[in-house]
Amino acid sequence: MAIRSEVEHWDIVIVGAGIAGLASAIALRQNGRSILVLEKSSMNKEVGALISLQPNASKIVDGWNMSPFLSEKKPMVDEAFRLLNVKGELQVEMKLNTSQFGADRMLYHRQDLHDALRQAATSKEMPGEPAVIRTSSGVTGCDCDSGIVYLSNGSSVRGSVIVGADGIRSAIRDEVIKGSKSEGSKAIPTGLSAYRVLVETDKLPKLDVSEDVFDLKRSATTMIVGHDKRVIMGPGRGGEMFGLVCLVPDPNPEGEGTSWNNPAPLEEVLDAFQAFPQWVRDIISHAPEAALWQLRDIDPLTTWTKGRAIIIGDAAHAMLPTQGQGASQSIEDAEALQAFLSTIDSKSSADDIHEQLLAIVNARYERASLIQAYSRLQAKPAASQDNKTVQLNPQEFMQYNCNYSGAKDWVKRQRDAEELAYKQTAARA
Structure with a gap:
């Protein structure tokens, strides 16, 4: 032309x-x-x-x-990466600091x-x-x-x-x-989907978990792995928000659900993670909503x-x-x-x-x-x-x-x- x-x-x-x-x-x-x-x-x-x-x-x-x-x-500095098994037992803690790579890992909304x-x-x-x-x-x-x-x-x-x-x-x-x-x-569908959940921290009750295992006030990313699923979670916006990305086998691998905005019932998320620690489920249950995002790459x-x-x-x-x-x-x-x-x-x-x-x-x-x-x-x-x-x-x-x-x-x-x-x-x- x-x-x-x-x-x-x-x-x-x-x-x-x-x-x-x-x-x-x-x-x-x-x-x-x-x-x-x-x-x-x-x-x-x-x-x-x-x-x-x-x-x-x-x-x-x-x-x-x-x-x-x-x-x-x-913004928040992510001070550590913590890896737990599905029973809520700490497996790995990796401290993060500026001296390693010349900058911090930063958390944002x-x-x-x-x-x-x-x-x-x-x-x-x-x-x-x-x-x-x-x-x-x-x-x-x-x-x-x-x-x-x-x-x-x-x-x-x-x-x-x-x-x-x-x-x-x-x-x-x-x-x-x-x-x-x-x-x-x-x-390309990757065989995975992710529920996204965002909660206002002050809306959460006191969680029944030892602070050594998990603390809402800790500026860190926590991952829990088990039963072909994983939850990746951490704070944001100065600790005012707490976010979770909950990975599951894709329930609809042939679907077109690449959008971040596909609503999902909280009951569906809770059911998918019923084998995970109750305190994780307590966090999820206090979210106003959840969304399901099909994970694709190329x-x-x-x-x-x-x-x-x-x-x-x-x-x-x-x-x-x-x-x-x-x-x-x-x-x-x-x-x-x-x-x-x-x-x-x-x-x-x-x-x-x-x-x-x-x-x-x-x-x-x-x-x-x-x-x-x-x-x-x-x-x-x-x-x-x-x-x-x-x-x-x-x-x-x-x-x-x-x-x-x-x-x-x-x-x-x-x-x-x-x-x-x-x-x-x-x-x-």
């Missing part, structure tokens, strides 16, 4: 105003650079759930000077984190030009070579760079992978970029929540855009832009794909047959996941490691 002069032009067009899209809008802000974010929803209500940013992502967010927007949201990112993306107080967010602007596809993005209302916009941050059902992904070996790749794609377009976040590498890295990998993607597109402007040629987009993919693909695989691996049954011991090592992948200081540093470290391995091999020859 020919580009008509009346099609408005932006330096960066970001499709999707979730965590990946808004983080990218912050990272890509520069003086003189125009950024448009297209969001299909009205953004009146973000999902009510708790979310964590791992140290690899917290370090990046700290570098964006986000504290004016985050501090009022009552998802709505609060989303709101802070939106404020920072559009604030005049942040460096560079504020991004413009257009809601109720669904995208149906794009022309990757020309940079034209097509909207469901029949209009279109043009970007020198298109960032597809439009989630696991990405319309931009369909265009990027068209003609590649991964053409037709769709979200197989690694053969490419994330085509022409002027690149996909990031769940659009590129949707992963299970078992590593807690989904949002953190989106933040890493945004930082990679920042690092490799710093010299790109409206005068840059299509070849220069695509060269830098390829560099981003080369920097991010192997790492994100491996963490995606780790997340699948940790979704496998993690308890012994008698459910007395938990066969899960929460430290197994932490060094790889969290010891990260940005895309260009990662590329250098990988190159240095390859050179060292080559020299060692040559020395032995």
Whole structure:
């Protein structure tokens, strides 16, 4: 389709105003650079759930000077990861601290984190030009070579760079992978679903459990594993909220229940976890509501970029929540855009832009794909047959996941490691 002069032009067009899209809008802000974010929803209500940013992502967010927007949201430092068996017996306690990876693991209410990112993306107080967010602007596809993005209302916009941050059902992904070996790749049911439960802490009664085992006031993440199920839970919003993600075998594997907003009766959740400690069930029973979310991911794609377009976040590498890295990998993607597109402007040629987009993919693909695989691996049954011991090592992948200081540093470290391995091999020859 020919580009008509009346099609408005932006330096960066970001499709999707979730965590990946808004983080990218912050990272890509520069003086003189125009950024448009297209969001299909009205953004009146973000999902009510708790979310964590791992140290690899917290370090990046700290570098964006986000504290004016985050501090009022009552973020919490996650001080430990505690693993219990289904009888409520502590199996593993792993202390978390800043000195390990240069940043903390932070706990947020998802709505609060989303709101802070939106404020920072559009604030005049942040460096560079504020991004413009257009809601109720669904995208149906794009022309990757020309940079034209097509909207469901029949209009279109043009970007020198298109960032597809439009989630696991990405319309931009369909265009990027068209003609590649991964053409037709769709979200895959993983055999798991998750009940999400959020409770106001002051609504909970005194729980019949020793503080050594569990304490609502402890700023920590607790996981209980057994009977092909698991509960991952922890505090948020300064301790005002307590959230649980309750994983179960998918009750409807052929269904389309990928939404976070499918309501579920509390009785259904309680019945599914009747073999778990009563104090866990007491927490669940005081929730105002529950929602069931079918867990899907995607197989690694053969490419994330085509022409002027690149996909990031769940659009590129949707992963299970078992590593807690989904949002953190989106933040890493945004930082990679920042690092490799710093010299790109409206005068840059299509070849220069695509060269830098390829560099981003080369920097991010192997790492994100491996963490995606780790997340699948940790979704496998993690308890012994008698459910007395938990066969899960929460430290197994932490060094790889969290010891990260940005895309260009990662590329250098990988190159240095390859050179060292080559020299060692040559020395032995």
